[in-house]
Amino acid sequence: MADILLIHGSCHGAWCWRDVVPALQARGHAARAITLPGHDGVRDPATVTLEETAEAVLAAATPDTIVLGHSWGGFPVSAAAETGPDRLRGLIFLCAYLPVSGLSLIGMRKAGPAQTLTGATAKNAAGTSYSFVPETAPELFYHDCPEEAVRIALENLCPQPIRPQETPIRLSERFESVPKAYIRCTADRVIPPEYQAQMASRLPPQRVFEMNTSHSPFFADPEGLAGLIGQIAKDF
Numbered sequence: 001m002a003d004i005l006l007i008h009g010s011c012h013g014a015w016c017w018r019d020v021v022p023a024l025q026a027r028g029h030a031a032r033a034i035t036l037p038g039h040d041g042v043r044d045p046a047t048v049t050l051e052e053t054a055e056a057v058l059a060a061a062t063p064d065t066i067v068l069g070h071s072w073g074g075f076p077v078s079a080a081a082e083t084g085p086d087r088l089r090g091l092i093f094l095c096a097y098l099p100v101s102g103l104s105l106i107g108m109r110k111a112g113p114a115q116t117l118t119g120a121t122a123k124n125a126a127g128t129s130y131s132f133v134p135e136t137a138p139e140l141f142y143h144d145c146p147e148e149a150v151r152i153a154l155e156n157l158c159p160q161p162i163r164p165q166e167t168p169i170r171l172s173e174r175f176e177s178v179p180k181a182y183i184r185c186t187a188d189r190v191i192p193p194e195y196q197a198q199m200a201s202r203l204p205p206q207r208v209f210e211m212n213t214s215h216s217p218f219f220a221d222p223e224g225l226a227g228l229i230g231q232i233a234k235d236f
Contacts, residue, residue, distance in 0.1 A: 002229075004030065005066070005067045006021070006068050007068060007076060008073055009073050010160040010165075011132050012158075015152070016070075016153065016156075016218050019219065020033075023226035024226045024229060027226060034060045037052050045124075045161035049163060049164060050164040050169065053076035057077055058080045058084050061087055066233055068091075071190065071191065072096075073094075075169060078171065079169055090180065090236035092183065095183065095196055096191075099169045101170055101175075102168055103168055104169065106165050113192050116192065117140075128161065134154055141214065141216050142216050145219035146219065181236075182203055183209045183210070184211070186210055189215060206235075207235065
């Protein structure tokens with residue numbers, strides 16, 4: 001059985017894993033989720049750094065922990081692996097950005113084949129955070145999710161600090177030494193599936209998997225996701 005730490009994506013929090021944590025626990029795994037710094041809707045987003053999000057991941061992990069990062073969560077989990085590769089058992093990227101050294105998340109998003117978030121976000125007055133536009137979020141993020149889950153998401157989405165996402169990440173052989181797997185979501189409307197395939201091609205083929213879901217498999221198919229995480233964990 002594995003020790004699993006779940007890291008959310010932009011504008012989300014630990015709440016989005018509410019169905020996946022018990023599904024993993026029912027399979028005998030130790031599972032938990034954390035909310036990254038600056039995702040409480042209270043703190044000044046201008047003060048949040050990429051390094052701080054990495055430290056939060058490492059603080060919640062042990063050398064036996066497999067850390068899963070969803071979407072933007074691919075950046076803090078990668079930064080954590082660069083800082084403390086011996087403090088993680090492995091990384092799973094769930095329809096996530098698999099970072100390229102020297103690029104920021106915003107840089108990687110702009111390099112993608114389609115700009116799916118155009119018109120779907122709104123910045124705060126200071127330009128230090130952005131939020132998802134409620135009118136477009138359901139069809140963009142949750143088009144195959146239960147209505148109750150979509151309601152919960154819309155009630156809990158928070159502003160996303162921009163500073164960590166505009167910070168270039170620096171990666172070395174320390175990051176490369178950590179085992180990795182990628183789960184591509186083939187019905188994703190946020191990170192184009194073909195872009196996910198391009199990023200995942202940097203990993204061994206046997207560590208690349210697919211789910212036929214939206215960008216939110218934690219709501220669309222939590223049982224299937226939990227089963228796949230357990231399958232991947234056996235190879236780490």
